[in-house]
Amino acid sequence: MTFYFGDILPYLPLLLQALWVSIYVTLIGFAVGSVAGVLISLARSSRARILRTAAGGYIEIFRNTPLLVQLYLIFFGLGQVGINLDPLWSAVLGLTLNNAAYTAEIFRAGFESVPSGLREAGSALGMSSVQTFRYVVLKPAVRNVLPSLTNQLIVLFLFSSVGSVISLNELTSVLSDINSQTQRTLEVFTYGAVLYYLTSVVIAMSSRVAEKTLFRW
Amino acid sequence: MTTSTLNGSPIIKVTGLSKSFGSNRVLKDIDAEVAENEVVCVIGPSGSGKSTFLRCLNLLEKFDEGSVVVTGHDLAASRTNLNLVRRDVGMVFQSFNVFPHLKVIENVMLAPTKVLKLGRGAARQRAEALLAKVGLSDKADAYPRQLSGGQQQRVAIARALAMEPKVMLFDEPTSALDPETIGEVLSVMKKLAEEGMTMVVVTHEMGFAREVSDRVLFMADGVVVEEGPPKQIFDDPRHERTRAFLSKIL
Amino acid sequence: MSGGFAQYLPPLLRGTELTLMLVAVSGVVGTVLGLVFGMARIGPLAPLRWVAAVYINFLRGQPVLIILLFIYFALPLLFPAATFNRGVTAIVALSVYAGAYMAEIFRGSIEAVPKGQEEAAEALGMGYLLKFRYVILPQAMKVAVPPAIGFLISLVKASALVSVIGFIELTKAGRIISTINEEPLQTFLIVAVLYFIVSYPISLLGRWYERRLA
Numbered sequence: 117m118t119f120y121f122g123d124i125l126p127y128l129p130l131l132l133q134a135l136w137v138s139i140y141v142t143l144i145g146f147a148v149g150s151v152a153g154v155l156i157s158l159a160r161s162s163r164a165r166i167l168r169t170a171a172g173g174y175i176e177i178f179r180n181t182p183l184l185v186q187l188y189l190i191f192f193g194l195g196q197v198g199i200n201l202d203p204l205w206s207a208v209l210g211l212t213l214n215n216a217a218y219t220a221e222i223f224r225a226g227f228e229s230v231p232s233g234l235r236e237a238g239s240a241l242g243m244s245s246v247q248t249f250r251y252v253v254l255k256p257a258v259r260n261v262l263p264s265l266t267n268q269l270i271v272l273f274l275f276s277s278v279g280s281v282i283s284l285n286e287l288t289s290v291l292s293d294i295n296s297q298t299q300r301t302l303e304v305f306t307y308g309a310v311l312y313y314l315t316s317v318v319i320a321m322s323s324r325v326a327e328k329t330l331f332r333w
Numbered sequence: 334m335t336t337s338t339l340n341g342s343p344i345i346k347v348t349g350l351s352k353s354f355g356s357n358r359v360l361k362d363i364d365a366e367v368a369e370n371e372v373v374c375v376i377g378p379s380g381s382g383k384s385t386f387l388r389c390l391n392l393l394e395k396f397d398e399g400s401v402v403v404t405g406h407d408l409a410a411s412r413t414n415l416n417l418v419r420r421d422v423g424m425v426f427q428s429f430n431v432f433p434h435l436k437v438i439e440n441v442m443l444a445p446t447k448v449l450k451l452g453r454g455a456a457r458q459r460a461e462a463l464l465a466k467v468g469l470s471d472k473a474d475a476y477p478r479q480l481s482g483g484q485q486q487r488v489a490i491a492r493a494l495a496m497e498p499k500v501m502l503f504d505e506p507t508s509a510l511d512p513e514t515i516g517e518v519l520s521v522m523k524k525l526a527e528e529g530m531t532m533v534v535v536t537h538e539m540g541f542a543r544e545v546s547d548r549v550l551f552m553a554d555g556v557v558v559e560e561g562p563p564k565q566i567f568d569d570p571r572h573e574r575t576r577a578f579l580s581k582i583l
Numbered sequence: 584m585s586g587g588f589a590q591y592l593p594p595l596l597r598g599t600e601l602t603l604m605l606v607a608v609s610g611v612v613g614t615v616l617g618l619v620f621g622m623a624r625i626g627p628l629a630p631l632r633w634v635a636a637v638y639i640n641f642l643r644g645q646p647v648l649i650i651l652l653f654i655y656f657a658l659p660l661l662f663p664a665a666t667f668n669r670g671v672t673a674i675v676a677l678s679v680y681a682g683a684y685m686a687e688i689f690r691g692s693i694e695a696v697p698k699g700q701e702e703a704a705e706a707l708g709m710g711y712l713l714k715f716r717y718v719i720l721p722q723a724m725k726v727a728v729p730p731a732i733g734f735l736i737s738l739v740k741a742s743a744l745v746s747v748i749g750f751i752e753l754t755k756a757g758r759i760i761s762t763i764n765e766e767p768l769q770t771f772l773i774v775a776v777l778y779f780i781v782s783y784p785i786s787l788l789g790r791w792y793e794r795r796l797a
Contacts, residue, residue: 180736180782181775182743184754189775192767236393237430237489241444241496242419251443255434270644277646281747288648295656302657305649313644333434333476 121303127294128307134290135311141204141286142273145211149272150265152212153219158249160224171220178217183278186210191282207279207286215272222264226257259331266323270316277312287311344369344500344531345390349399352385359385360396361555367500370529374542374563377552378578383535386552387504390533391422404499420448423493427505429485431477431492438464438473441492449496456495463491467521483514487521494525501525503534539583543567551575588769591760598756599777605742605752609674610735613681620682621689627711635686642683647741651676655748673745673752680741684734692727693719725796732789736782743778753777 124131159171178186191206201209230253238248258265280289291308295301345367352360359382367373375383388394389401392408392415401408404421432440441460445451451459464470467487477485486506493501503522507515519541526532526545536542542549542563549566551559551574559572567583570576623635642650654676659666667675696719704714746755757774761767 176783176786177775177779180786181778182740182754184740184743184746185757185771185775185778188754188758188761188767189771192761193771194768196766196768231428231430233426233428233430234432237424237426237432237492238444240391240393240419240422240424240426241492242416242448243444244416247447251447252432256432259434274644274646277648278744280648288646288652291649292652302660305653305657309641309645309649309653312646312649313641316644331434333478 119303120300121306123298123300124294124303124307127298130290130294131287131307131311134285134287135315137204137284138273138276138279138286138288139315141207141211141279141284142269142276144208145215145276146269146272149212149215150219152216154223156216156220157223157227160220161227175217175220178214179221183210183214183275184281186214187278187282203279203282203284206282207276207284210279211272211276214275215268218268218271219265222261222268223257225264226261227253229260230256255331259327262323262327262331266320269323270319273315273319274312343367344371344404345533346402347390347399348401350386350389350396350401351398352382352389352394352396359555360389362399363555363557365550365557365560367531367533369499369531371548372526372530372532372534372546373548373550374546375533375535375550375552376537376539376542376566376578377558380554381552382555383552384504387502387533387535390500390502391419391424393424416448420496421499422502423496423498423500424502425486425489425493425504425506427508429477429482429489429509431485431488433477436474436476437469437480437488440477440488441495444492445495459495460491463494464488466494466524467491468517481514482510483517486510486514486518490518490521490525500531500533503532503536505535505537507536507538537582539567539579551578553578588773591764591770591773594756594760595753595773595777598751598753599781601750602739602742602752602778603781605673605677605745606735606738609677609681609742610738612674612678613738614685614731616678616682617685617687617689620686621693622715624686624690625693639683639686642679643687647676647680647744648747650680651744651748654679669745669748669750672748673742673750676745677738677741681734681738684737685731688727688730688734689723691730692723695726696722729789729793729796732785732792736785736789739778739782739785 156171156174159167160175162168162171187206187210190201190210191203194201234252234256235248238252239245243251276286277288279286280292283289287308291304295304298304343366345365347363347365350360350363350365351358363386375387377383385394389396389408390403396409399409403418406413406418406421408418431437432443435443438457438460441463442453442456445456445459446453461470461473464473467490469484469487469491472480472484472488477488480488490506506522507518510518515538519538522532522534522541523545534542534546544563546563548560549563550557551566551570551572553574559566559570559575561571565571566575567579570579620635620638623631624639626632651672654665654667655669655672700718700722701714704718709718742752743754745752746758749755751759753774757770761770764770
């Protein structure tokens with residue numbers, strides 16, 4: 117059995133373009149999802165019981181059901197009631213909602229890791245709880261959970277492959293297409309595996325760089 | 334250090350203050366007054382409730398019964414805006430609580446810019462003056478991590494002073510410090526007292542209490558057992574409990 | 584919805600059964616693989632450490648789908664004997680995925696055991712296998728349970744992906760049914776509920792265990 121890795125080279129631009137789709141779908145989902153995650157996390161520890169239960173319920177639902185089923189519900193389920201989202205927006209919505217649940221838990225751990233003394237100091241200086249949160253708690257909290265956040269970003273990136281099932285033209289679906297065309301199955305999927313792996317490594321390294329520059333203290 | 338009562342009424346007036354943690358009564362019906370420019374030290378054994386008492390003065394601890402009026406604010410009234418109270422009352426903590434992610438000067442500038450809405454230029458000037466006052470001008474751009482405990486505590490003092498409070502509360506400010514650095518913090522506090530700041534200090538540093546305070550409160554088991562000028566408390570205590578405590582530590 | 588839906592419950596429940604089977608088998612195989620690779624990763628033999636590191640790091644940088652598709656389509660080209668049916672492919676893929684993640688969990692938990700324990704065992708004259716079996720692993724296992732339970736839930740969710748190669752576990756059953764009844768919203772909501780019923784108790788178990796440890 118001979119292998120022709122060179123045969124895939126002409127498809128490299130296509131692969132990289134598809135990789136880019138995977139990446140930006142991930143980035144949007146991560147950015148919006150993380151902001152939502154902070155809010156959900158705050159709701160989770162609020163004094164209003166209704167907010168606490170709603171946030172808790174949201175987190176449990178999204179963490180205990182598969183992303184694939186969530187995507188099917190968005191892509192097909194919403195379509196049934198007339199809301200037709202294209203694969204791209206379905207995937208972005210799905211990743212965002214999913215990521216929000218996971219980052220909510222990560223941020224909760226982050227906020228709890230900030231010593232309460234710091235909060236008291238902010239309070240004693242006359243800062244409102246919003247001000248204390250924004251200027252005293254947030255940055256140390258994020259710094260403490262940076263490894264978890266990085267891991268979550270990588271996981272989300274790998275999850276983006278599920279978009280292929282609803283015909284999003286990200287890397288995995290393009291790999292299947294090229295496979296059908298060339299029949300060079302082993303070679304194609306090896307390229308794919310390497311691309312996914314290298315991107316994960318780049319994300320991990322970027323995080324270390326970010327830690328050194330943004331969180332210099 | 335003279336005790337002046339400028340307009341006759343005390344700047345802090347505590348009446349019948351009581352607090353329980355669950356079934357444990359930590360503060361029992363405490364009455365106390367602090368006049369303007371007065372330095373009051375609170376001493377006593379661990380578990381006497383002295384820190385809890387102090388923290389009730391800026392409502393970091395809520396109390397169950399009684400009244401606390403600080404710089405004209407009634408802390409028991411629900412209408413009272415806590416943030417306004419805390420602009421008048423500064424606090425220095427045992428564990429410093431300096432903000433690790435901000436440079437020293439940024440630590441001092443944060444509250445004046447965000448709470449007092451001071452312009453950055455004015456805030457910086459104020460911060461630089463205060464850092465000079467506590468002897469840390471050369472550390473303005475350092476991060477707290479790079480400073481010793483004593484230096485961090487001095488930053489915390491400058492940070493609290495930046496709000497130009499009328500009263501400064503100190504909660505065992507030197508208990509977490511290495512012996513070598515205790516002196517530098519105490520001398521800053523002494524300077525503050527000489528300048529006329531109203532201070533309430535919970536401390537184990539009896540030398541400081543004797544030398545600097547106008548009045549000393551001795552607390553044990555949630556009550557103020559005895560109070561009076563330092564000379565009386567340290568040299569001629571009237572209560573057995575006070576005598577017992579002092580004999581163990583002096 | 585309502586009335587007609589009862590007819591879809593049996594196939595959905597059958598799908599759930601198969602999901603549970605997938606998770607149970609690949610969970611066990613994955614745990615064994617994880618223990619082997621985890622110990623190799625921090626063991627005394629450098630070539631083994633290297634092989635384990637490659638396996639663990641490369642696999643953890645892959646989407647589950649890629650692992651699945653690779654084993655289903657590409658592996659048989661390398662090793663014709665590795666032509667499995669859908670069910671076995673699903674189990675192999677999930678086990679390989681689980682192995683990589685469990686290896687990291689075991690590595691972390693073994694490293695969490697204080698070094699003094701290992702030194703005490705060695706001072707008593709225990710060799711490699713003895714010290715691991717009686718001193719290090721028992722303590723490591725306790726620490727490993729919470730993250731392992733957390734991963735178990737990930738495994739349940741990953742099992743949904745084997746639907747793409749046509750294995751009829753819960754998600755695939757839902758997909759088939761929704762094509763027939765043209766009501767994907769209700770169908771997949773029930774599918775989601777079924778996954779939730781499987782996963783949520785597991786996560787509660789994990790939290791209970793964590794509280795017990797503290």
